[in-house]
Amino acid sequence: MEGEFERIVLKSPQYHYMMVQLDLFGAKANFDSDLFKNLIMKALKGLHGDVGGSISVDIIRFEKKSLKSILRVPSIGLVKVWSALTLYSSHNDKPCHFKVSKVSPHLPSLSVNSRDFTSELLLEKV
Amino acid sequence: MRKVEVMLPGCESLPDVIQDISPDLDSYYLVKRLPVVELVKEEFVKEILRKGHFTGISVGTRVDNHTVVAVLPSGHLILSVDKDLYQELGLSGKPSKYTGRNATRFVVEIDLFNANHSNGKKQYNRVLWSLKDRLNLTFNFIFSWEPINEEKVNFMQLTRLWDKYVLEDLSIVSHTIQKTQTTVVPKLSHNQSLVSTPGDGQDVSSIYEYIGTISCDANQSFVKSDALVPWAALTVHGFDDSPVSWWRKEHGFHKNGCNLYTILILPDDTYWLYMAIGTDDECP
DSSP states (O other): OTTOOOOOOOOSOSEEEEEEEEEOTTOOOOOOHHHHHHHHHHHHHHHHHHHHHTSOOEEEEEETTTTEEEEEEEGGGHHHHHHHHHHOOEETTEEOEEEEEEEESOGGGGGOOGGGHHHHHTOOOO | OOEEEEEOTTOSSOOHHHHTOOOOOTTEEEEEEEETHHHHSHHHHHHTGGGEEEEEEEESOOTTTSOEEEEOTTSEEEEEEEHHHHHHHOOOOEEOTTSOSSOOEEEEEEETTSTTSSTTOHHHHHHHIIIIIIOOOEEEEEEEEEESSSOTTHHHHHHHHTTTSOEEEOOOOOOOOOOOOOSOOOOOOTTSOTTOOTTSSOSHHHHHHHHHHHHTTOOOTTOOOOSOOOOEEEEEEOOTTOSBOGGGOBBOOSSOOOEEEEEEEOTTSOEEEEEEEOSSBOOO
16 A cells, blocks of 8 residues: 555635734724624625625634634635725724734634744844 | 644543653754854854754744745755845845746755855855855744754754854743534545535535634534544644745745645544645645
8 A cells, every 4th residue: 555645636725714803993892703794794795795795704713802703705705805804994983994814725724823923932123 | 833733533531642742842942133144154064954954944034025044954045035135145046936027036045065065165155255245134043953863962062153142942832732622523534535525524625624623713513524533633834934835845925825734644544634835835
């Protein structure tokens, strides 16, 4: 059996995963994952209309405290979701913005961000 | 590597090997503000690089808009620089594969084990002059070093070589054991089709997604899965900002710089290796 192997290349992933955080600039809001999804759908409809609204976004993780979330987005709608989140700027007439910290077609890669490594090491800038 | 994850589904008590894991990371260090020229000096190549596995990478700089440097155990030093710096540097390199027709990023590869890379040779002097007199590039640099056949005494040599710089021990790695309560685990066997009909939860992407939900501690309700069959998965996360990835091929960062792999071991000693690559990567 030695040396026998099969190689599979997957080229177009079905989904992309996005790690996003909602920043309300200090304003208080009581969000749960349903409300959060509602907000995202509002952002999508606002920018892309019904076409945007038809993209199915799944919230696969939501942290109530930090408003951090991992979204699962069909790869075909990734650009629409990303742009809608970027341009969304107010919630209930209060300013807010979405920070997209990592986007990947591989979910395990979102469990760690090597770009945070520097802050962990408390490095000064070179 | 940035992080390693081991996943053992259906495992009530952890094997001792994992429980008292204390990876031998004595030689995992951070050195602050290290000039790149230190990495190409003949003394370093002779005393350190040739005597073990030395792997190092700059931290805090990004491969899509900064300068990044990496040293591989094969004796290659790889510098990924932008156009301006490349022109100032005066070393020959290749345009990056991912910058389009008008290259704005270049990759300089120096073979430190080459016969011409020794004192007195033209090439060596040129490299030294570029990296020292022309541009004094400095980085925060992390490295691991495993000497072959020799005792740790060797490390003294490194500290002697780099006595001007601050070396910080990074061997205190955090290590957490997380017990996840999950009712369903996908059933895996080596003869199943890995590209079965999408949506049945048994194709390779669904399984990888399942591993991801566990490692991200996410809500698992949407994962379809089956009976409990033991298997194990080991995920190794690399650095997103590495200038190289599989087999010394160029690595970049566009939408993401994914650089990780998972080894999934099945009970009959067959395994799957899932290499996750990013947007600016060549298929390994």
